[in-house]
Amino acid sequence: MTPTEALRCEDVHQTYQTATHEVVALQEVSVSAARGRVTALVGPSGSGKSTLLRILACLERPVRGRVEIDGVDATAMSARGRRGLRRRRLGYVFQNPVDNLLGYLTVDEHLELAARLRGTGRPSGELLATLGLGHRGDSRPSGLSGGEQQRVALAFAAAGDPAALLADEPTAQLDRASAHLVGDAVRRLAALGHAVVVATHDPELVAVADDVVELVDGRIR
Numbered sequence: 164m165t166p167t168e169a170l171r172c173e174d175v176h177q178t179y180q181t182a183t184h185e186v187v188a189l190q191e192v193s194v195s196a197a198r199g200r201v202t203a204l205v206g207p208s209g210s211g212k213s214t215l216l217r218i219l220a221c222l223e224r225p226v227r228g229r230v231e232i233d234g235v236d237a238t239a240m241s242a243r244g245r246r247g248l249r250r251r252r253l254g255y256v257f258q259n260p261v262d263n264l265l266g267y268l269t270v271d272e273h274l275e276l277a278a279r280l281r282g283t284g285r286p287s288g289e290l291l292a293t294l295g296l297g298h299r300g301d302s303r304p305s306g307l308s309g310g311e312q313q314r315v316a317l318a319f320a321a322a323g324d325p326a327a328l329l330a331d332e333p334t335a336q337l338d339r340a341s342a343h344l345v346g347d348a349v350r351r352l353a354a355l356g357h358a359v360v361v362a363t364h365d366p367e368l369v370a371v372a373d374d375v376v377e378l379v380d381g382r383i384r
């Protein structure tokens with residue numbers, strides 16, 4: 164791994180067993196994501212973007228291949244070790260804003276929780292200000308728009324200084340104006356030094372990416 168690489172996978176294969184047959188979701192996939200850069204995973208529906216993102220996020224283990232987080236081989240770890248590594252070093256954002264936040268916590272409390280989970284100090288208010296949420300610290304998710312919720316989700320994922328942030332179609336549920344602000348937020352988080360990886364169909368989000376990885380039928384094109 165080069166010093167700027169936060170995430171890397173090598174020769175990853177993934178299959179799923181259905182009731183009737185085996186689905187090959189990924190074959191011989193090798194990618195890396197660098198700090199300070201936005202990497203977009205693109206490709207047609209079913210090409211394997213979400214599968215690759217979940218594998219990079221250590222939410223799923225590939226049947227074959229190696230995944231490294233900050234130079235640590237996650238695939239060689241126990242499930243418990245991988246969970247700990249994921250909690251400390253990775254932030255993940257789901258497509259649907261309501262899946263990312265806890266209804267009973269304020270925005271500030273979300274960031275405090277993230278820092279506690281990662282074992283770091285209380286995050287500064289700067290992170291929220293950077294994402295245009297400086298005035299929202301006392302709000303609960305129900306008082307925020309979908310776009311604001313998704314930016315809070317990104318802040319929650321970024322608090323406590325993880326190596327990488329991964330987001331699965333983070334703009335898919337948003338109107339264009341909100342999606343644009345999420346694109347901005349993604350760029351700003353990369354500028355803070357995180358590696359940011361997004362799986363997306365959204366051309367506007369692809370346009371803010373430094374690196375674009377195209378998947379077709381589970382392979383890198």
Ligand SMILES: Nc1ncnc2c1ncn2[C@@H]1O[C@H](COP(=O)(O)OP(=O)(O)OP(=O)(O)O)[C@@H](O)[C@H]1O
Pocket residue numbers: 179180181186187188206207208209210211212213214215362
């Ligand atoms: N849990 C699962 N069980 C069976 N097949 C699965 C499972 N998860 C994904 N697949 C299959 O793996 C392939 C890749 O799916 P994946 O969701 O990664 O693609 P995608 O590019 O993210 O698609 P989309 O853009 O529609 O979200 C598809 O053929 C999909 O049907």
